[in-house]
Amino acid sequence: MAAPGDSWATWLAGRSSEHRARGLWRTRRSRVPGAVLDFAGNDYLGLAGDPRLAEAQAEGARHYGAGGRASHLVSGHLAVHEALEHRLATLTGRPAALLFSTGYMANLGTLQALCDSDTRVFQDRLNHASLIDGARLAGARSRRFHHGDLGDLERLLARAADDGRRLVVSDGVFSMDGDVADIAGLAATSTRHGAWLMVDDAHGLGVLGEAGDGCVGRAHGIERVPVLVGTLGKALGSAGAFVTGSQALIDHLIQFARPYIYTTAQPPGVAATTLKALELLEAEPERRDRLHTRIRRFRKEAATLGLPLAASSTPIQPLVLGDSQRVMCWAAWLAERGMAVGAIREPTVPRGQARLRITLSAAHTDADLDALLEVLADCSTRDAIAEGEAIS
Template identity: 85%
Template sequence: MQDAWSTYLAERAATQRHSGRWRRRRTHRANDRRCDFAGNDYLGLAGDPRLAEAQAEGARRYGAGARASHLVSGHLKVHEVLEQRLAALTGRPAALLFSTGYMANLGTLQALCDSNTRVFQDRLNHASLIDGARLAGARSRRFHHGDLEDLDRLLTRTPGDGRRLVVSDGVFSMDGDVADIDGLAAASARHGAWLMIDDAHGLGVLGEQGDGCVGHAHGIEQVPVLVGTLGKALGSAGAFVAGSERLIEHLIQFSRPYVYTTAQPPGVAAATLKALELLEAEPERRDRLRTLIRRFRTEATTLGLPLAASPTPIQPLVLGDSQQVMTWAAWLAERGLSVGAIREPTVPPGQARLRITLSAAHTDADLDTLLEALAACEAQDALMSRKASP
């Protein structure tokens, strides 16, 4: 006889399977990475042996783990130097390390917001931003994606008392489009709101120095709260918040995910420092990535693939139907290609897609293989449709 918890777990699993949303993990071997078009290693740094050696040296010097939280005894010199380098990269006075991007967003919103705060979020914001506002108990409104008029309308209709925070992704992780930072900053300023940007997918890729879609191009007056992650273009792990010294001190005092978490392993911090060094020393990585993006978009368009508009390494093929997405992903996997198969609830109904991501580590031959495989998927799909027609 099942108890209440066993029944609950079984029912949730059955519902998830029946809806076609069941998720499966796939174990990848170390040598599988060359044809990985699903990850976020945009600059090809995750597999760079110089990062691996820096991480090993950091572990040898400081130990495998930090041993405690930053506020106890876990804040090491390597963490301090990394925070200073991240602040300099983004043009901010200070930065604060977090163990993950999810924790950075949760911790920032929880520390800044309460039930008297009004938060205005883009409808396509990352789940961590939505969850952070919920955790804080803030009153949230969501404006239509990229719609500054809708944001302005919501800000105008909301009573003027209390703190206001406008929150947006910098690069939207499922669509690859870039937020209008200037427009968001202007709307926020008109209504006395702060602007918080999560530049997880722009950092290292966009900007003249790889400083993202915010960075030095938008000062602290325009974007007071800037979040970035280290496990994507920088190839390591963790995240940070950059802003004024007063903001960072506030997070140190009041951000529960920061206060109550063991500090980032020092080897990871050392690897990130090496990644920042390479980001500056090897701008050709960004040049190579831009070349791949242009070529992929040109040839995918020629093939007639349903490519969404995106100037970034995130290149979605919006097929619409979840089963079709899973079928195409399986066909690609048979050819040794890994792509993201994205369905509800990660994207809205009818917006299921293959999330293809490009990396500076991809060769021209890799891209040829991908394009040939996508053309074969399209042809196979058309053939099956003809056979199914009466």
């Protein structure tokens, strides 16, 4: 007779073996900041290590305490949270905003609060996992349209005419491909069919837009994009997320978004950090200029080297190699030279679309880019030699 728990141990071991055999096992590496050249993170403006943010966090903790102490609806909602919500609403040109602890929670909470079995949700096929999971957990009836294909979205919406509330959902900047959604096209299509549009602008906020307000921001007002989500741990170098929209939307989320209601409030020092980051975003536009200069230079020189970059004008620069083993080899060669680059395989991307996810930052210097391009050229050469040896 099997001992209690043996079936669980067997199941865990089997899943582990299967994942390892497919070359999909994920590992964590403990890194010391500055010990490697980081081309894997999302610190697009180089703010995460800015000493002014660290001081703002320390000062916020000294003034309010280290922890949030309770949920926002109990006693955890402090003046610094209120100030940050007002500031985020102003940045995005909307009446109100609501803080969440993470972007994943913001998307789950929003979709869970807005959707039920009577809701039809239409999602871009390459949306972030949190958006897919949010609709699934809400019990909404979901369809996924071909990536960036407004014609496919139009057909799906037309078939669902007069069939309950409809919500179109898309990333703003797609996290694995770096391309930007056609916000104007999505808004027009949604409006034509009486649907709301929800955009997760996690990777656009701080990077795109005239004032760093993202690919949606004030350029596409609340009438066109009623539900806007942003995160604070990428370009703004802090942590957490927010949803912004009408006062009615925010009031609804406060009442019904379970991840908001039942979570301890964000540590006040983190909120103070984000306020400082927003101040620097406005005061130092040269950070965005420097970032986009780096992007243009990298793409130009990568093309000269014949590297298979996907089309992207954002800090996310995917080098699509196709095969997972090949991606892991390139990542290992880069690591040998002191560089961290994201190695992305299925199921995060479709099979055959494995890639190095190279991310650029305003903190990168020309020398950093020189070093990266030199190693990528070397990887390409080593790869070609290994392929030739395999054929012979």
